[in-house]
Amino acid sequence: DTAVSQTPKYLVTQMGNDKSIKCEQNLGHDTMYWYKQDSKKFLKIMFSYNNKELIINETVPNRFSPKSPDKAHLNLHINSLELGDSAVYFCASSPPRTGGQETQYFGPGTRLLVL
Amino acid sequence: QKEVEQNSGPLSVPEGAIASLNCTYSDRGSQSFFWYRQYSGKSPELIMFIYSNGDKEDGRFTAQLNKASQYVSLLIRDSQPSDSATYLCAAQRGLTGGGNKLTFGTGTQLKVEL
Numbered sequence: 220d221t222a223v224s225q226t227p228k229y230l231v232t233q234m235g236n237d238k239s240i241k242c243e244q245n246l247g248h249d250t251m252y253w254y255k256q257d258s259k260k261f262l263k264i265m266f267s268y269n270n271k272e273l274i275i276n277e278t279v280p281n282r283f284s285p286k287s288p289d290k291a292h293l294n295l296h297i298n299s300l301e302l303g304d305s306a307v308y309f310c311a312s313s314p315p316r317t318g319g320q321e322t323q324y325f326g327p328g329t330r331l332l333v334l
Numbered sequence: 335q336k337e338v339e340q341n342s343g344p345l346s347v348p349e350g351a352i353a354s355l356n357c358t359y360s361d362r363g364s365q366s367f368f369w370y371r372q373y374s375g376k377s378p379e380l381i382m383f384i385y386s387n388g389d390k391e392d393g394r395f396t397a398q399l400n401k402a403s404q405y406v407s408l409l410i411r412d413s414q415p416s417d418s419a420t421y422l423c424a425a426q427r428g429l430t431g432g433g434n435k436l437t438f439g440t441g442t443q444l445k446v447e448l
Contacts, residue, residue, distance in 0.1 A: 250433035260420060262378065262438040267429075274431035309377055316428055320366045320385050323436055325377040 222246050223326035225310050231332045232300055239296045240329045242310030250274075251293040252311040252323060253285060262309070268293055300333045307331070337361055338425050340439035348447055353410040355442050357423030360404065364425035367399055367406045368436065372420045381408070381421075413446045420444070 223244045232238055244251065252275070253265045267275035268287040282298040293310060310326040338359045347353045359367070366385040370378035384390045384397040384406070396409040406425075410417055420441040426434045 252436075259440070260372075261440050262422065264435060264437070267433055267435070269429075269432040272431065274429050274433050275435060313434065316432055316434060318385075320383060321434055322368070322380050322383060323434075325379070328377050 223310055223312055223324055225308075225326040225329050227329060228327065229330050229332075231334065233334055234300055234302060236300050237296070237298045238300060238331070239294055240308055240310075240331075242293045242295075242326055244291055244310075244312040244324075244326075246312055246314070246324065248312040248324075249290055249315045250313045250321075251287065251290075252313075253293065253295050254309040254311065254325075256307045256309060256328070258306070266293075266295075302333050305331055305333045336439070337437045338423055338439035340421075340423050340442045342440055343443040344445050345442055346445045346447055347413050349413060349415060351413050353413045353417065353444055353446070355408040355410070355421050355423070355444065357406045357408075357439055358404055359406065359423075359425040359437075361425060361427060361437070362401075362404070363427045364437075365428060366426045366434075367397070368424040368426060369395075369397060369406075369408045370422040370424065370438075371417075372422055372441065374419075378422055410444075413444075415446050415448060418444055418446045 250269045252267045266285040307328045311323040313321045313323045368383040369381045398407045423439040
């Protein structure tokens with residue numbers, strides 16, 4: 220049973236195209252996240268939804284738009300792809316916040332290459 | 335100043351030795367601290383977390399937290415070649431809208447040599 224899954228695993232596309240990445244979790248968690256890991260392996264938060272409400276929206280170009288149709292799904296749509304968007308995008312989820320020790324569980328990542 | 339700082343390494347230790355990984359953070363509102371391990375081409379996986387000052391042990395791993403010094407460390411005893419990976423330190427704070435924000439360091443690459 221895959222806890223946090225992402226599709227596709229690999230995405231190779233041309234500059235200027237629009238693409239979407241999908242994420243699903245079957246852990247019953249309330250909160251989901253999108254992270255970007257660049258070529259230097261730095262993992263940075265982009266967005267987070269809690270019960271389908273946007274709670275984190277970091278300084279990200281507005282070409283990136285997250286959508287959460289329900290608590291178990293969080294998608295990321297990217298318009299007008301640029302070379303600098305090439306990275307690994309990780310989805311994660313965590314249970315409801317109680318004491319602040321909630322762990323985030325990561326999906327396998329989507330490797331995006333923009334040519 | 336980065337919010338979470340780690341030495342990028344690589345840190346090389348012989349098999350069987352203790353590997354010591356260090357991390358400092360700047361946000362005093364951080365409540366919990368996490369260590370993730372990431373193998374090349376894979377996703378981060380949780381090793382352990384700590385939220386109280388002092389030590390926390392789990393098998394071969396010990397996390398240490400000193401909130402006054404804003405310092406977190408991870409000790410790996412009896413290091414094995416399979417421990418060779420990048421170790422990510424992260425600081426977490428709660429958000430008013432629910433959920434948490436996890437801020438990662440750049441990671442320390444550990445190499446355990448035979």
